[in-house]
Amino acid sequence: MNQRIKKITDNRLFKSYGGVLLALIGLMILFSTLSPYFLKTNNILTVLSQVSIIAILAFGMTFVLMIGEIDLSVGSIVALCGVVLGLMLSNGYNVFVSIIAVIAAGALAGLFNGFVSAKFRIPTFIVTVATLGIFRGVGYAFTDAKPIEIDHPVILFLGNSKLFNVIPVPVIVVVVLLIIAHVLLSKTKFGRQAKIAGGNKTAAEYVGVNTKRLQMKIFMITGVAAAISSILLAARLYSAQPNAATGYELDAIASAVLGGTSLSGGYGTVLGTFIGALIIGVINNGMNLIGMPYFYQQIIKGLIIIIAVYIDVKNKERMISK
Amino acid sequence: MSTILEMKDIKKIFPGVVALDGVNLKAEEGKVLALLGENGAGKSTLMKILSGSYKPDGGEIHLYGKKEEIKGVNHAKTLGISIIYQELSISPNLSVAANIFALDEPTRFGFIDDKEMINRAKKLLEELEIDISPTMLAKELSISNQQMIEIAKALSKNPKIIIMDEPTSALSSKETKILFKIIRKLKSEGKSIIYISHRMEELFEITDSVTVLRDGKYIGTVETAQTTSEELIRMMVGREMDKVYPQKDFKYTKDEMLIELKNYNKKSFYSNINLHVRPGEILGLYGLMGSGRTEIAQGIFGILKKDSGEMYIHGKKVHVDNPFSAIEHKIAFVTEDRKNEGLVLSGSVYENVTMANIGKLLNKFGFIDNRKETMITEKHVESLRIKTPSIYQTINKLSGGNQQKIVLSKWFEIEPEILILDEPTRGIDVGAKFEIYKLMIELTKNGVGIVMISSELPEILNISDRLLVINNKSIVAELDPKATTQEEIMTFITGRGEVNESKN
Numbered sequence: 086m087n088q089r090i091k092k093i094t095d096n097r098l099f100k101s102y103g104g105v106l107l108a109l110i111g112l113m114i115l116f117s118t119l120s121p122y123f124l125k126t127n128n129i130l131t132v133l134s135q136v137s138i139i140a141i142l143a144f145g146m147t148f149v150l151m152i153g154e155i156d157l158s159v160g161s162i163v164a165l166c167g168v169v170l171g172l173m174l175s176n177g178y179n180v181f182v183s184i185i186a187v188i189a190a191g192a193l194a195g196l197f198n199g200f201v202s203a204k205f206r207i208p209t210f211i212v213t214v215a216t217l218g219i220f221r222g223v224g225y226a227f228t229d230a231k232p233i234e235i236d237h238p239v240i241l242f243l244g245n246s247k248l249f250n251v252i253p254v255p256v257i258v259v260v261v262l263l264i265i266a267h268v269l270l271s272k273t274k275f276g277r278q279a280k281i282a283g284g285n286k287t288a289a290e291y292v293g294v295n296t297k298r299l300q301m302k303i304f305m306i307t308g309v310a311a312a313i314s315s316i317l318l319a320a321r322l323y324s325a326q327p328n329a330a331t332g333y334e335l336d337a338i339a340s341a342v343l344g345g346t347s348l349s350g351g352y353g354t355v356l357g358t359f360i361g362a363l364i365i366g367v368i369n370n371g372m373n374l375i376g377m378p379y380f381y382q383q384i385i386k387g388l389i390i391i392i393a394v395y396i397d398v399k400n401k402e403r404m405i406s407k
Numbered sequence: 408m409s410t411i412l413e414m415k416d417i418k419k420i421f422p423g424v425v426a427l428d429g430v431n432l433k434a435e436e437g438k439v440l441a442l443l444g445e446n447g448a449g450k451s452t453l454m455k456i457l458s459g460s461y462k463p464d465g466g467e468i469h470l471y472g473k474k475e476e477i478k479g480v481n482h483a484k485t486l487g488i489s490i491i492y493q494e495l496s497i498s499p500n501l502s503v504a505a506n507i508f509a510l511d512e513p514t515r516f517g518f519i520d521d522k523e524m525i526n527r528a529k530k531l532l533e534e535l536e537i538d539i540s541p542t543m544l545a546k547e548l549s550i551s552n553q554q555m556i557e558i559a560k561a562l563s564k565n566p567k568i569i570i571m572d573e574p575t576s577a578l579s580s581k582e583t584k585i586l587f588k589i590i591r592k593l594k595s596e597g598k599s600i601i602y603i604s605h606r607m608e609e610l611f612e613i614t615d616s617v618t619v620l621r622d623g624k625y626i627g628t629v630e631t632a633q634t635t636s637e638e639l640i641r642m643m644v645g646r647e648m649d650k651v652y653p654q655k656d657f658k659y660t661k662d663e664m665l666i667e668l669k670n671y672n673k674k675s676f677y678s679n680i681n682l683h684v685r686p687g688e689i690l691g692l693y694g695l696m697g698s699g700r701t702e703i704a705q706g707i708f709g710i711l712k713k714d715s716g717e718m719y720i721h722g723k724k725v726h727v728d729n730p731f732s733a734i735e736h737k738i739a740f741v742t743e744d745r746k747n748e749g750l751v752l753s754g755s756v757y758e759n760v761t762m763a764n765i766g767k768l769l770n771k772f773g774f775i776d777n778r779k780e781t782m783i784t785e786k787h788v789e790s791l792r793i794k795t796p797s798i799y800q801t802i803n804k805l806s807g808g809n810q811q812k813i814v815l816s817k818w819f820e821i822e823p824e825i826l827i828l829d830e831p832t833r834g835i836d837v838g839a840k841f842e843i844y845k846l847m848i849e850l851t852k853n854g855v856g857i858v859m860i861s862s863e864l865p866e867i868l869n870i871s872d873r874l875l876v877i878n879n880k881s882i883v884a885e886l887d888p889k890a891t892t893q894e895e896i897m898t899f900i901t902g903r904g905e906v907n908e909s910k911n
Contacts, residue, residue, distance in 0.1 A: 268774070272774040272775050273774060274765045274768075274775070277762070278765065280751075280754070281754065281758065281762050284752070284753045284754045285748075285750065285751045287747060288747075288748055288749055288750060288751055288762075289751075290730060291708075291710070291730050291740065291742065291748055291749070292730065292734070292762050292763040292817070293729075293731035293733075293734045294731075347753075351751065351753045
């Protein structure tokens, strides 16, 4: 009996992650044959730490996509939160107070998205296209479009140091957030309600789920995720820049979709999203290693995303029709 | 008269399941063949093979006397096979005419010829005696008129064989009559019709012969004129069914008010609703589509929040303003449209079963306990005999009856005291219907009060203890289902009857 249950769960794991995991392994084999450096521990850790910012955004995005909505403003929230961090620090505020303020700013930006879309029934696509401009605009206004230097040791530690001289701190941050987000999505009432509301909003409302409040909470989660990303990014760049993180929302969405999250809602896993983010990280890193010019990288990255998602879609169809 | 279509010894195997095992079917010119079987018997699979969606794993198909391999959906269309699915495939923002000729629009110089399309749609609708303007948007039509558009769409391709899958499930009795008139006309034109329905009366009214399937096997074909509904049910379920309706031998378990509505009102949805249900009682609400019967249920459940009026539960005044507070007061609502309102089709069996009471799954740390969830789900799968390969199965693949049982399980999880059932047996077969009636009676024994909405008169007369007739958004009569007749009820519906104030 036990064996049988194990067989089923193994099978279900394969169903959820098999396709993307194969894609990731395939790419790793490909790049390791093309470049001898690719599989070096150092390089792997570099990939992980490069991926961290997108991965954290993508965790938040998974929740939004799960309820069948979208958040295009996360890149702008990252920039805005970075600016808040830079201003707080350069005005002499305590670093921990500043970090709390940054997270509050992210949560507030997310709440704004969630409130406006849920309360006034405006599609989130429209609301977040608007706030994509608004949040970035606020960042520019606060700074006169100039970057602010970041040199606080705590922030730099979070973004650039290595624990025991081996593991980059951002990797630890990502793993901790991965666990939190995974548990939140798959083991709590909140996560289950999100999945049900994404699968069928009316059915969710008819079993007493307050879908408007749920939507506001979920946009706050993406806001907080963006705020945490902004700290890592500011450390990496040694500065807060109002034009930072442009286009990150698309990489975050691509990660989640590569990881099997349904754009129409109702299905998604945080672990899948993480694998999706790794794929994007591996592609970026691998192409850099083999010296591919940047514009070709863009083309190839786009094509790989299409192919990977296509394989995944086919894979799921095959599983479902069985 | 000649045989147009013959399917011989058809086999279809899905991984792990033999869906069809040696099925035969013969359709003749100018005849209506009924395809009968419980859900999961293989009717849909067989029709999907005929309409080109599936390829058979064995057997032969002869069309117009020639052996034919149906290569795909479009090939089936060119062979003159047209199917009208139970689910509507209307594009709401397109006109009626554009829907009828979707993907097959008349063109001029490569552009869609709107004038010609509208003219042809008009002609077709007139022929079918459907009173709809071809320029209306599809979303402005009632569900039943949308169904009529589906039928017009299928006929626009001038098929020889027309498959109708539960065409009357969304139609009123008047519209059903119109549909039957259309079917008779098609018959006289020599077309062959394959008619899938669970409604026995309809089979006897409109079909010439009946082919019965059970568990993917061919049971037999009989002439409609020479059979009885008992024989058909026996063939279908494979056992004697002495009764279609189980007996409930008590009126209520306690003579007190479980729920009482006083002057419940919502402008333009329901007006002046007074009703009560005792523990263990089944209150029937009968009304036609659009009478306001569903709106009353939505009012009780807090979806269509009342403007005025009072609700009492166990004699205490309560306020139910949304589903959340309804559930807190132990009210459950099985909606008419289970796919859009009751289920997460992309979700698994267990997610659907437990969704109304997720709190029950949490361990002391506030996390979902998967073992508890599995146990709860398996308990329902077993006791309601839900047929599913596993509790992890996504439910869009399950039959209507099994889906409905999942909706019921979901509500059982809140341990309801008041259960509202809106058309609980729509689109499910006789066997599953009987099980649902039995379940209802089982619940009433434990003191649950049930409000059942139904548009099937035989069902509501046999199952309910008291009957309210709904017309024009209000209650027009209270009747004793044991003492009334279908004719008497219809007089209230057509507005010629008087309001009966009798109380019991």
